[in-house]
Amino acid sequence: MLANSIVVLDFETTGLSPAQGERAIEIGAVKLESGIVTDRFQALMNPGRRINSFIENYTGISNRMLAVASPCAKVMTDFASFIGESNLLAHNASFDARFLEAEFARLGRQVLGEFTCSLLISRRIYQDAPNHKLGTLINYKNIAADGSFHRALFDAEMTAELWLIMLNDISERYGLENIPFSLIKQLAKTPKAQINKLLTNYASKITKAV
DNA sequence: TGCCAGGCCCTCTTTAGGGCCTT
Numbered sequence: 001m002l003a004n005s006i007v008v009l010d011f012e013t014t015g016l017s018p019a020q021g022e023r024a025i026e027i028g029a030v031k032l033e034s035g036i037v038t039d040r041f042q043a044l045m046n047p048g049r050r051i052n053s054f055i056e057n058y059t060g061i062s063n064r065m066l067a068v069a070s071p072c073a074k075v076m077t078d079f080a081s082f083i084g085e086s087n088l089l090a091h092n093a094s095f096d097a098r099f100l101e102a103e104f105a106r107l108g109r110q111v112l113g114e115f116t117c118s119l120l121i122s123r124r125i126y127q128d129a130p131n132h133k134l135g136t137l138i139n140y141k142n143i144a145a146d147g148s149f150h151r152a153l154f155d156a157e158m159t160a161e162l163w164l165i166m167l168n169d170i171s172e173r174y175g176l177e178n179i180p181f182s183l184i185k186q187l188a189k190t191p192k193a194q195i196n197k198l199l200t201n202y203a204s205k206i207t208k209a210v
Numbered sequence: 211t212g213c214c215a216g217g218c219c220c221t222c223t224t225t226a227g228g229g230c231c232t233t
Contacts, residue, residue: 010232011232011233012233013232013233014233015214015215015233016213016214016215016216016232016233017214017215017216017233018215019215019216020214020215022214022215022233025233054211054212054233055233058233059233090232091231091232092217092218092230092231092232093232094216094217094218094231094232095215095216095217095231095232095233096232098215098216098232099232099233117218119218119230119231119232120217120218123218123219123230131230131231132230132231133230133231133232134231134232150233189218191219192219
C-alpha cells in the first residue's frame with residue numbers, strides 16, 4: 001500500500017509564528033516504512049524563555065519541565081539525524097514546516113525532504129467529516145486514542161494512524177495497490193471537484209500499464 | 211481566551227473577505 005518511507009512529525013511550540021519569534025518546545029515523530037512504524041523520536045526542548053499559561057494548559061508542558069530539557073539546538077540537531085532526507089508529513093504541514101525550517105535555519109541547516117499534509121488530503125477524501133481537526137478525524141475514523149492530544153509524539157502517532165487509514169481508503173475506493181508520494185503531492189493541491197477524476201485516471205493508467 | 215501568522219479554500223469571488231487549521 002505505502003511503498004516509500006515517510007516521517008510523520010508534530011511540534012508543540014510557544015505560539016503560532018516563528019516569524020514573530022515563537023520557538024519549538026517539543027518535537028515528536030514516527031518513521032513509517034511500508035506502512036509500519038519502525039522508529040520514534042520525542043524530546044522536549046528548552047526555548048530559553050518562559051512559556052505562557054495558555055501554552056502550559058494547552059499542551060500540559062510546564063515551565064518546570066522545560067527548565068530541565070535540552071536546548072533547542074541540541075534536540076534539533078538530533079532530530080536532523082533522525083529524519084535525514086526522508087519525506088515528511090504533518091497535520092496542517094505548513095505550520096510544522098515553518099517551525100522546522102526556522103529551527104533548522106538557526107543551526108545553518110536546511111530541510112532536505114519534501115512535506116505533505118494530512119489536513120489537505122483529509123479535506124479531499126473525507127468531505128463529510130464534521131471538521132478536519134486531528135482529534136475529530138481520529139474519532140471520525142474510529143481510531144483508538146489512548147493518550148493526550150497536544151503532546152507531540154501522541155499527535156504524530158495519531159497522524160500516522162490516520163494517514164495509513166486515508167491511504168487504505170484511497171486504495172480501496174480507487175483500486176490502487178500502491179500510492180506513490182508523487183501522487184499524494186498532486187492530490188494535496190488538486191481542487192476537490194477534480195479529485196475523483198485525478199484518482200480514477202491514475203488508477204486507469206496503472207491498470208493499463210499492468 | 212483568543213488574538214497574533216500564514217496557507218488553503220469557499221463564496222454573497224477574482225480589484226475580497228472570512229472560516230478553517232496549526233500552538
